[in-house]
Amino acid sequence: MSLESLSSFLSYFWEVRFHVAELAVQHVLLSLMGVIVGTITALPLGIFATRYPKIGNYAVDITGMLYTVPSLAILGFMLPFLGLGWLPTIMALIIYSWMPVLRNTCAGILSVDSAVKEAAMGMGATPAQVLFRVELPLAFPVIMAGVRTVAVLTIGVATMGALAGAGGLGELVFTGISMMDTNRTLVGAIPVTIMALLADQLMGLIENRAKSRMGIRG
Amino acid sequence: MENTVIDVEFQNVSKYYGKEKVVDEVNFRINRGEIFVLIGPSGCGKTTTLKMINQLVPHSSGQIFVRGKNVTELDPVELRRSIGYVIQHIGLLPHLTIRDNVNFVLQLQRVPQKKQRERANELIKMIGLPDSYLDRYPHEISGGEQQRVGVARALAADPEILLMDEPFGAVDPLTREQLQNELLRLQKTIKKTMVFVTHDMQEAFKVGNRIGIMRRGQLVTMGTAMDIVNAKDDFVRAFIGREAVFSALDTIPVFQAIIRDCPVIHEGDAIDPADPRFKDWENVFVINQNGHCLGYVSLTDFKAHEKVTTEKLREITSPCLPSDSLKKAIGEMLWGKRAWLPVVTKEGNFEGIVSFQSCVSILALDD
Ligand SMILES: Nc1ncnc2c1ncn2[C@@H]1O[C@H](COP(=O)(O)OP(=O)(O)OP(=O)(O)O)[C@@H](O)[C@H]1O
Ligand SMILES: [Mg+2]
Numbered sequence: 125m126s127l128e129s130l131s132s133f134l135s136y137f138w139e140v141r142f143h144v145a146e147l148a149v150q151h152v153l154l155s156l157m158g159v160i161v162g163t164i165t166a167l168p169l170g171i172f173a174t175r176y177p178k179i180g181n182y183a184v185d186i187t188g189m190l191y192t193v194p195s196l197a198i199l200g201f202m203l204p205f206l207g208l209g210w211l212p213t214i215m216a217l218i219i220y221s222w223m224p225v226l227r228n229t230c231a232g233i234l235s236v237d238s239a240v241k242e243a244a245m246g247m248g249a250t251p252a253q254v255l256f257r258v259e260l261p262l263a264f265p266v267i268m269a270g271v272r273t274v275a276v277l278t279i280g281v282a283t284m285g286a287l288a289g290a291g292g293l294g295e296l297v298f299t300g301i302s303m304m305d306t307n308r309t310l311v312g313a314i315p316v317t318i319m320a321l322l323a324d325q326l327m328g329l330i331e332n333r334a335k336s337r338m339g340i341r342g
Numbered sequence: 343m344e345n346t347v348i349d350v351e352f353q354n355v356s357k358y359y360g361k362e363k364v365v366d367e368v369n370f371r372i373n374r375g376e377i378f379v380l381i382g383p384s385g386c387g388k389t390t391t392l393k394m395i396n397q398l399v400p401h402s403s404g405q406i407f408v409r410g411k412n413v414t415e416l417d418p419v420e421l422r423r424s425i426g427y428v429i430q431h432i433g434l435l436p437h438l439t440i441r442d443n444v445n446f447v448l449q450l451q452r453v454p455q456k457k458q459r460e461r462a463n464e465l466i467k468m469i470g471l472p473d474s475y476l477d478r479y480p481h482e483i484s485g486g487e488q489q490r491v492g493v494a495r496a497l498a499a500d501p502e503i504l505l506m507d508e509p510f511g512a513v514d515p516l517t518r519e520q521l522q523n524e525l526l527r528l529q530k531t532i533k534k535t536m537v538f539v540t541h542d543m544q545e546a547f548k549v550g551n552r553i554g555i556m557r558r559g560q561l562v563t564m565g566t567a568m569d570i571v572n573a574k575d576d577f578v579r580a581f582i583g584r585e586a587v588f589s590a591l592d593t594i595p596v597f598q599a600i601i602r603d604c605p606v607i608h609e610g611d612a613i614d615p616a617d618p619r620f621k622d623w624e625n626v627f628v629i630n631q632n633g634h635c636l637g638y639v640s641l642t643d644f645k646a647h648e649k650v651t652t653e654k655l656r657e658i659t660s661p662c663l664p665s666d667s668l669k670k671a672i673g674e675m676l677w678g679k680r681a682w683l684p685v686v687t688k689e690g691n692f693e694g695i696v697s698f699q700s701c702v703s704i705l706a707l708d709d
Pocket of ligand 1: 384
């Protein structure tokens with residue numbers, strides 16, 4: 125990138141900065157909704173899957189299949205049912221969240237040392253207490269790693285939301301592409317990348333904190 | 343023993359895993375305040391037996407009573423909360439500090455914070471670790487320290503019964519001995535009913551009031567250290583081994599081996615070396631009216647019927663108490679190059695003597 129094009133990009137960015145900020149907020153909200161609702165739905169499913177592994181395996185398989193469907197296709201499937209706007213977009217994001225959170229929740233809970241669970245039970249912990257005081261806290265770093273994957277992925281996939289009219293930074297990216305306006309594309313794409321990196325770092329920090337407390341090298 | 347309360351009782355208890363019978367018609371009664379040791383080769387069903395007491399493993403047949411109540415009629419959570427449990431693999435919660443680990447049971451029962459804090463401080467003192475350890479995480483302390491914390495955690499709610507599954511399994515022999523001593527010291531004050539699993543015979547002799555030996559799911563022999571070393575069963579004899587007998591000596595008290603019929607005369611009496619009472623004896627003990635021993639005389643010093651004078655009276659040295667261990671007595675004999683030791687009570691009453699022979703003979707009652 126030459127100095128000239130850099131200054132043209134910066135001046136363009138300055139021109140549309142409020143618009144970018146507005147779209148960025150939309151983008152964050154879309155992503156957050158996706159991650160939060162996705163995690164909230166997948167976590168109990170994951171716990172359930174550890175208790176009933178036969179049914180659980182089906183759930184893991186199905187969400188795994190959904191995970192491999194291209195994002196554009198998922199959006200396309202959703203449009204006839206949910207119409208345009210943020211709803212199909214969030215729905216797509218939720219579907220993408222399921223597999224990593226579900227798989228990591230299962231793996232995390234199943235990896236808890238059986239001696240530790242037995243100790244808790246032997247001390248008179250109820251099944252709920254074993255879950256909330258032992259299994260979930262110990263599985264936390266692994267579950268967190270799943271959520272972290274999902275967060276990074278979601279911020280990227282949320283860009284597609286623009287195609288369904290959900291707004292977000294994808295609007296700049298796609299209009300930029302169709303108008304062959306590189307500055308416009310970049311002004312949308314760069315904040316997406318930064319957001320993804322930040323989310324990754326932040327959640328990595330939380331994950332490692334929890335790990336190091338338990339004496340696992342992060 | 344009079345008025346003994348039975349805290350744990352097994353009546354024909356068996357456990358099947360599928361078709362395999364891993365615990366086979368086991369019967370025992372454990373008295374309040376007693377340390378009952380379960381020992382046997384790996385896989386013989388010790389842990390399973392222990393876990394049936396707090397119903398972590400439900401039994402297949404027979405009946406189990408804890409403090410007189412049939413365990414199947416109790417709420418398992420309540421049952422477990424009333425019994426301390428030290429598991430075979432320590433099982434400290436790695437995400438919690440030592441304080442929270444120790445207080446885990448109290449937290450489950452929602453005991454007020456203030457009480458928890460006090461209890462944690464008490465317990466850490468009890469197991470001999472510094473207060474500052476309370477804020478550490480399990481991976482920041484040594485294996486032996488973790489095992490102590492495991493014991494402290496089981497004691498937190500002050501249960502009457504304590505189940506300990508190889509509580510000192512993961513430490514070097516020296517630390518292990520230290521932990522055993524600490525446990526015995528602790529037991530003097532807390533007086534819990536303990537079921538203690540180990541596969542170390544020396545440990546069994548050291549900590550156990552009674553010992554049960556298991557083999558392939560069956561309880562083969564049960565009894566005191568004395569009973570165990572006198573067992574005739576070939577498996578039991580082979581299992582105990584030669585070295586562990588020394589540890590048994592540690593728990594057998596001198597009074598079991600006292601020779602009480604040694605000749606005694608009263609102060610001021612005359613002595614007749616030809617007295618048939620003195621046949622086979624070299625020494626005669628002199629006691630006063632209160633039963634206190636003044637010393638002894640050697641029969642070779644007396645030619646004929648003659649009065650005992652102070653010149654001829656020999657002082658008794660290093661007497662032992664009836665409650666001393668045989669190990670201590672034998673050690674003293676070896677150390678002092680003596681064939682026997684006088685046994686004198688705390689009050690100074692003469693009880694008899696203990697000799698190498700008397701020690702050996704009680705360990706071979708039936709032969
Ligand atoms: N959950 C289980 N399912 C099937 N078999 C089991 C189970 N738990 C234990 N067993 C079997 O029961 C037998 C007794 O096991 P247990 O754990 O009581 O032995 P142990 O005497 O404590 O041995 P160790 O000294 O090695 O701890 C073993 O043969 C073991 O394989
Ligand atoms: Mg065991």
